[in-house]
Amino acid sequence: MNFDDTPQEAAFRETARKWIEANAPKELHAELSKSSLGRIRLANHDIVDVGKAWQKKKFEGNWACLHWPREYGGRGATPIERVIWQQEEGVYGKLTQPFQIGEGMCGPTVMAFGSEDAKRRYLPKLASGEEIWCQLFSEPSAGSDVAGLRTRAEKKGDNWVVNGQKIWTSGAHYSDYGLLIARTDPNVPKHKGLTMFFLDMKSPGVEVRPIKQANGMQEFNEVYFTDVVIPDSQRLGAVGDGWSVSLTTLMNERMSIGARLATGVPEMFEFCSNLMLEDGLAIDDPAVRSKLASWAAKSSGLKYTSYRTISALSKGERPGPENSIGKLVSGMMLQDIATYAMDLQGAAGVLTGNDEETVQGQFQQMLLSSPSMRIAGGTDEILRNIIAERVLGLPGDIRVDKDVPYNKIPTKGR
Amino acid sequence: MNFDFSDDQKQLRDQARKFLAEKCSPKAVRVVLDGKAPYDKELWKGLAEMGFLGVAIPEEFGGAGAGHLELCVIAEEMGRANAPVPFSSTVYLAAEALLIAGSDAQKKKWLPAIASGEAIGTLALFEGKGNPSPKNVKLTAANGVLNGVKKPVADGAIADFAVVAARTGSNGRDGDISLFLVDLKAGGVEVKNLTNLDPTRGQAEITFKDCKAEPLGAAGEGWSILTQVLDRAAVLCAFEQVGGADRALEMGRDYALDRIAFGRQIGSFQAVKHMLADMYVSATLARSNSYYGAWALSTNAAELPEAAAAARISATQAFQHCAKNNIQVHGGMGFTWEFDCHMYYRRANTMALGLGSLSYWEDQLIDRMRKKNAA
Numbered sequence: 001m002n003f004d005d006t007p008q009e010a011a012f013r014e015t016a017r018k019w020i021e022a023n024a025p026k027e028l029h030a031e032l033s034k035s036s037l038g039r040i041r042l043a044n045h046d047i048v049d050v051g052k053a054w055q056k057k058k059f060e061g062n063w064a065c066l067h068w069p070r071e072y073g074g075r076g077a078t079p080i081e082r083v084i085w086q087q088e089e090g091v092y093g094k095l096t097q098p099f100q101i102g103e104g105m106c107g108p109t110v111m112a113f114g115s116e117d118a119k120r121r122y123l124p125k126l127a128s129g130e131e132i133w134c135q136l137f138s139e140p141s142a143g144s145d146v147a148g149l150r151t152r153a154e155k156k157g158d159n160w161v162v163n164g165q166k167i168w169t170s171g172a173h174y175s176d177y178g179l180l181i182a183r184t185d186p187n188v189p190k191h192k193g194l195t196m197f198f199l200d201m202k203s204p205g206v207e208v209r210p211i212k213q214a215n216g217m218q219e220f221n222e223v224y225f226t227d228v229v230i231p232d233s234q235r236l237g238a239v240g241d242g243w244s245v246s247l248t249t250l251m252n253e254r255m256s257i258g259a260r261l262a263t264g265v266p267e268m269f270e271f272c273s274n275l276m277l278e279d280g281l282a283i284d285d286p287a288v289r290s291k292l293a294s295w296a297a298k299s300s301g302l303k304y305t306s307y308r309t310i311s312a313l314s315k316g317e318r319p320g321p322e323n324s325i326g327k328l329v330s331g332m333m334l335q336d337i338a339t340y341a342m343d344l345q346g347a348a349g350v351l352t353g354n355d356e357e358t359v360q361g362q363f364q365q366m367l368l369s370s371p372s373m374r375i376a377g378g379t380d381e382i383l384r385n386i387i388a389e390r391v392l393g394l395p396g397d398i399r400v401d402k403d404v405p406y407n408k409i410p411t412k413g414r
Numbered sequence: 415m416n417f418d419f420s421d422d423q424k425q426l427r428d429q430a431r432k433f434l435a436e437k438c439s440p441k442a443v444r445v446v447l448d449g450k451a452p453y454d455k456e457l458w459k460g461l462a463e464m465g466f467l468g469v470a471i472p473e474e475f476g477g478a479g480a481g482h483l484e485l486c487v488i489a490e491e492m493g494r495a496n497a498p499v500p501f502s503s504t505v506y507l508a509a510e511a512l513l514i515a516g517s518d519a520q521k522k523k524w525l526p527a528i529a530s531g532e533a534i535g536t537l538a539l540f541e542g543k544g545n546p547s548p549k550n551v552k553l554t555a556a557n558g559v560l561n562g563v564k565k566p567v568a569d570g571a572i573a574d575f576a577v578v579a580a581r582t583g584s585n586g587r588d589g590d591i592s593l594f595l596v597d598l599k600a601g602g603v604e605v606k607n608l609t610n611l612d613p614t615r616g617q618a619e620i621t622f623k624d625c626k627a628e629p630l631g632a633a634g635e636g637w638s639i640l641t642q643v644l645d646r647a648a649v650l651c652a653f654e655q656v657g658g659a660d661r662a663l664e665m666g667r668d669y670a671l672d673r674i675a676f677g678r679q680i681g682s683f684q685a686v687k688h689m690l691a692d693m694y695v696s697a698t699l700a701r702s703n704s705y706y707g708a709w710a711l712s713t714n715a716a717e718l719p720e721a722a723a724a725a726r727i728s729a730t731q732a733f734q735h736c737a738k739n740n741i742q743v744h745g746g747m748g749f750t751w752e753f754d755c756h757m758y759y760r761r762a763n764t765m766a767l768g769l770g771s772l773s774y775w776e777d778q779l780i781d782r783m784r785k786k787n788a789a
């Protein structure tokens with residue numbers, strides 16, 4: 001048991017480190033190092049502009065999408081090399097935010113189901129950051145039950161005509177292409193009538209509208225489709241196979257290992273170390289210590305769980321299911337920590353401005369943003385289902401709509 | 415990075431699991447639970463023959479000289495099997511105290527006897543309520559004799575010797591405490607069995623009356639040695655707790671698959687599925703923290719105090735959580751004496767207190783994190 005690299009890993013790390021040292025935008029290091037939840041905001045730069053510049057440099061140096069094959073713009077790297085790269089890229093990795101959906105989900109789906117022409121045309125430009133991709137799955141009536149989606153694609157000659165609405169699309173407003181799942185047959189049960197496509201986001205009839213979120217920010221979009229034409233050559237997988245294609249996409253989402261999830265623990269530890277309560281420092285209060293210690297132990301548990309996953313990758317093994325707990329644990333913890341930090345602030349806890357008492361409102365912001373951590377990318381409930389079914393082998397839910405044609409499923413309760 | 419046990423260590427774990435499945439069935443545990451024996455002597459003998467008791471004891475003192483990582487994998491299996499033997503008292507506490515502070519003669523006398531299963535040892539630290547703290551040690555040592563009462567002492571009624579924490583000063587400092595080694599069969603002690611939460615592991619009151627004792631380690635060093643012993647034991651106990659948590663989770667999972675209510679497996683109800691998923695989450699966090707503790711223990715790293723506290727907290731919470739919800743998944747059957755659920759519930763809540771309570775270790779973790787941040 002050790003935390004050391006193998007000689008090959010150490011050599012790879014050294015090469016990566018040297019390249020980053022020579023090429024990274026160091027002027028942004030301090031600003032990127034500040035901890036933040038959600039979208040990165042930079043004072044004097046647009047994240048997409050600086051992100052594209054960094055991605056292009058990486059691509060030219062052969063460091064973009066490194067686990068992809070070389071002919072599609074990658075480096076042909078092993079999973080552990082990818083983890084080492086992410087560790088070395090460190091805070092500069094935040095600049096890759098606009099490309100993560102493309103690299104993690106859209107790209108692998110095109111790789112698995114696209115024609116050779118499509119792969120050579122689209123993947124290198126995705127890897128270089130020249131073209132940004134978004135993912136068009138969720139709908140207002142299809143969140144956890146994404147297979148219940150309503151957006152229709154109808155065949156007209158060699159084309160498909162799409163009408164409907166998607167929601168929670170990160171980066172739709174700056175994306176060039178989108179991966180779209182749509183209903184092509186409403187007369188069969190819901191999982192069987194879906195088909196996957198990709199489309200040019202500048203196509204006529206595509207309208208992107210930002211969503212104002214509960215925390216007051218605008219990070220996601222709604223995307224409306226009105227008679228949008230997609231050539232059949234942009235279909236991925238067979239007609240009616242969209243569900244199984246989407247599973248490839250989502251599986252790749254879950255494979256993104258080494259992604260550090262914010263837990264709020266370092267912020268809370270620092271806050272309690274400095275906060276003066278009536279009887280002394282918060283961190284000397286037994287009730288505070290008890291909560292803080294439990295959170296710290298959870299947070300270190302997550303850290304060493306990811307180390308176990310990395311170790312499996314290092315040995316060339318498939319990682320175990322343990323990595324599936326990360327978002328479930330950290331999402332709830334963020335919310336709990338934010339609530340408790342505000343409790344310690346007492347009356348001043350309601351203030352959200354640049355107030356000294358609330359440490360510039362960082363926990364208030366955490367409180368307002370944390371609900372999304374428990375919903376996006378699989379709700380807590382879906383994650384528990386996944387653990388229960390795939391890890392513990394418990395039965396799947398009884399699905400009353402399973403064998404019912406999609407157009408016979410009730411759409412409203414009561 | 416190789417943050418995992420080696421193939422040899424995993425093989426040892428499999429070997430221990432197989433051995434315990436055979437020699438330590440729930441039926442065997444129940445012999446002790448029902449008060450028909452103070453501990454499982456046959457199992458103890460078998461553990462010695464397998465080399466498990468002395469796995470981390472150096473060869474020169476009669477052990478296998480393997481190491482602490484090997485001891486961790488065996489500890490996990492002991493917890494999984496709910497073994498009714500004085501393993502933690504003898505191996506994690508008494509043997510570790512001897513390894514840290516024993517003289518050559520003391521090691522030669524007791525360590526080979528531990529490895530061969532001839533001697534049971536324990537740590538006599540607590541005196542009634544309260545957590546590990548120098549100020550809670552009232553038993554006195556003067557002129558080579560001890561006077562005072564220790565309770566509860568885990569496995570005290572079956573132990574052959576004890577490491578005893580005694581007061582040798584009154585300056586209100588850690589240096590007031592010294593450790594002593596007492597041969598419990600040599601007179602000067604009165605041992606009384608105490609009823610307790612988990613009858614598969616005895617608890618005793620030991621009264622020392624002008625009891626002859628030899629110092630273990632230097633005078634005034636007792637608390638510093640004890641802190642190290644407790645940290646090591648925290649990691650080893652964490653593995654037992656992880657083993658117990660995993661077993662409780664498995665029992666709950668298996669029952670949820672087997673039991674039918676409302677015309678379907680109860681494991682198909684989300685309320686039950688999510689309860690089991692949360693148990694898996696706790697058990698996984700505990701396992702990962704314990705691995706880190708194992709690394710720190712086996713390398714004697716500077717990170718051990720912090721790693722041990724995190725492992726202890728995480729494993730205590732996981733075992734309590736899994737044992738409690740295992741009963742809940744079982745419903746009424748889980749509350750019968752006949753089902754094994756209560757044995758893990760008892761063990762989980764006993765282990766949660768044995769080295770100091772959860773709040774004690776939470777306190778320790780914060781102190782240790784602050785110390786690290788300050789450095």
